[in-house]
Amino acid sequence: MTHLQSSGYLPVSDNHQLYWERHGREGAEPVFFLHGGPGGCSSRDHLAFFNLEHFDIVLFDQRGGGRSTPHGERLGNETERIIDDIETLREHFGFAQITVLGVSWGSWLALKYAWQRPSHVHRLVLASLFVPSPENLVIYHHAVTRYLSAKAFTSFEQVCEDLDQPCRQLQRQAALAWVGAALHLNRQRMDKAALEHFIDDVAVRAIRLEVHYHRAGYFFHEQDQGLMLRCSCQVIQGIHDPVGLSSLRWLRQRALLKCRLFRAGHDAFDPVLVSGIEQSLMATNRGQ
Structure with missing residues (x-):
């Protein structure tokens, strides 16, 4: 209720x-x-x-x-x-x-x-x-970029670029990399099948918006x-x-x-x- x-x-x-x-x-x-x-x-x-x-x-x-x-x-x-x-x-x-x-x-x-x-x-x-x-974003961004490089074999710049590509597969790959980094930083887990299911067109748009804020330093x-x-x-x-x-x-x-x-x-x-x-x-x- x-x-x-x-x-x-x-x-x-x-x-x-x-x-x-x-x-x-x-x-x-x-x-x-x-x-x-x-x-x-x-x-x-x-x-x-x-x-x-x-x-x-x-x-x-x-x-x-x-x-x-x-x-x-x-x-x-x-x-x-x-x-x-x-x-x-x-x-x-x-x-x-x-x-x-x-x-x-x-x-x-x-x-x-x-x-x-x-x-x-x-x-x-x-x-x-x-x-x-700024001091917190240094910690956050460093952890994100380190994960993207070591685990997703990409970069923050590439994630930003691919999220705006017309190719849906590139968008999905970039979104998966970003969510993986966020989960890792927050010490959360999601199995691969659940993560694949989570990343649909709605999730891609939401992640694109989150990255928009991150690139702008959350307008701090x-x-x-x-x-x-x-x-x-x-x-x-x-x-x-x-x-x-x-x-x-x-x-x-x-x-x-x-x-x-x-x-x-x-x-x-x-x-x-x-x-x-x-x-x-x-x-x-x-x-x-």
Whole structure:
């Protein structure tokens, strides 16, 4: 039972529409869930993080992701536009303040939104951190390129080129190499048959969008180094997630936060992280 209240599409630009769903109990503490990616999507599986009786939950697919249209679109797709989209959604639903749960890439979006619009954020809950600061991207990009060279016998530049080739086989090979690198970095596994099945035309478009962000340094700007938080912030982090831990070190210099560490990697669906997220949300729920 998902307690679906409503769903729909919200135009946010001339060419982008966001798909959204609203779950839980109307009138409860409003929570926006920001999924990972870029190029990812929300899912009702993410409702596992919530006690549906205690929250009014908005799931949505970010620009170019999931059911938002046009799928995989790179034009007009950058970090600041997504931050604006969060605000457009908040206004659409008429919430004065929201709690934001951000996972992986979504944790960075949550941080940026809370920094830029502090009066509209009640609190943050962040899991499996990803902060695309230059120092973190050096770690991330080095690990990706090392895998691509040693295991996939290709390069990042070749992956970028092949993803935009008209040949679908070249696109698939490039997408397989990129996903393999991401799984390796995050200490996750997927057997070869499942991976082959996963890489279809939809996945290729999503990976092309993710690579678009990666090439642009995730649109991290020098002024982002000045990020400071005023709201409450709780972090749930796996200790076997190197980029997450380096992101945590970056964030500790800029925010007073409560952090819970678990024997887990980057996958927020690890049962110990799911439990940690749910407990952190409930710990300071306004209805308690």
